[in-house]
Amino acid sequence: MFTSKRYCLSNRTVLSVLATSILALAIFGLVAGRPVQAQSNDAYPYVAEWGGWGSDPGQFRFPVDVEASPTNPVGAVYVVDNNNHRIQRFTDLGEWQETIGGPNLGTGDGEFHDPSGIAVGLDGSVYIADTVNARVQRYTTDGNWTSYSQVDGTPIVFPRNVAVDADGGFYISDTNANAVHAFPGNDSTPFSWDVPQPFGIAVGPDGRVYVSSSSTNQLLIYDLNAPEFPTASESWSSDMTSGVPFNQIFDIDLDSQGNLYLVEITTHRVRVLTNTGELIAMWDSWNSSTDGFLFPQGIDVDARGYVYVADGDHHRIVKFGLDTDGDDFTDPLDNCPSVYNPDQLDVNQDGFGDAC
Secondary structure, three states, X not given: XXXXXXXXXXXXXXXXHHHHHHHHHHHHHHHHHOOOOOOOOOXXXXXXXXXXXXXXXXXXXXXXXXXXXXXXXXXXXXXXXXXXXXXXXXXXXXXXXXXXXXXXXXXXXXXXXOOOEEEEOOOOOEEEEEOOOOEXXXXXXXXXXXXXXXXXXXXXXXXXXXXXXXXXXXEEEEHHHOEEEEEOOOOOOOEEEEOOOEEEEEEOOOOOEEEEEOOOOEEEEEOOOOOOOOOOOEEEOEOOOOOOEOOOEEEEEEOOOOOEEEEXXXXXXXXXXXXXXXXXXXXXXXXXXXXXXXXXXXXXXXXXXXXXXXXXXXXXXXXXXXXXXXXXXXXXXXXXXXXXXXXXXXXXXXXXXXXX
């Protein structure tokens, strides 16, 4: 079922067309989207950044996705370094640790051609959307590689991103096939469903699948067990607070409480929402060496609540988060944000730390 067919020539053409379309949308975003300026961002202040243009370890040529690993090892941050055709691993402080693939493109195990998405499972497996090679590669902790290039005999065309669930399953947003592909973790048969130009994809703590549609500028929410599936259970065109329309959501992540983290490429913006769509924070600039994002494409939140953004055209990763009590849990996820409590003990499970 899992073969390694290649569709590089046709996908290279598709990539060029897609890039041209995104650039046009981005230019429009500079004119039409930029005036919606950031709200004050007290909840997620700037912490650090790393990178810079180049091909040396720790440098990037268009970082397009970022993933903070829960297990492999804890605290590791993986970055998809698109034009260097590689994956780099860092500490959460930006110290370079490892490079996989690159700097030249390739089609073998652990080689990539314009990779664009990444996810890390609870078992430590790393999933990489190897976009122009029309496959997803999986790298396990024991060093084995597996390629997934078709679903039930149908080729994967243009895998933009990948997400994992708590059961060991994974999901692929296949942009130019207008589909999401699901590989369940319970050895069930892989399946697909139609989504118009899916880009970002994530799985919530409740198992619902969140997908951003580039062609409709919507966030679509799917409950795979609902009677209406494969129709979306919910579709949002903006958050429920500001009313500012979404504009090309390129990536999505969720924290342990189900809050949503979105990055919008054409308006150079990050939003954080509750699981009911209420706005928690929205920003596109901050007091930094380079003020503001420039075509950000990837976002991730780690287990402690720190937010990482792949700031594509600034060739860097930017880290945000507020930790008032210094216990290494950011205030939004700290069960007692004003008192140092690194163990986060909550014996009666009332949501408030015992230290409070």
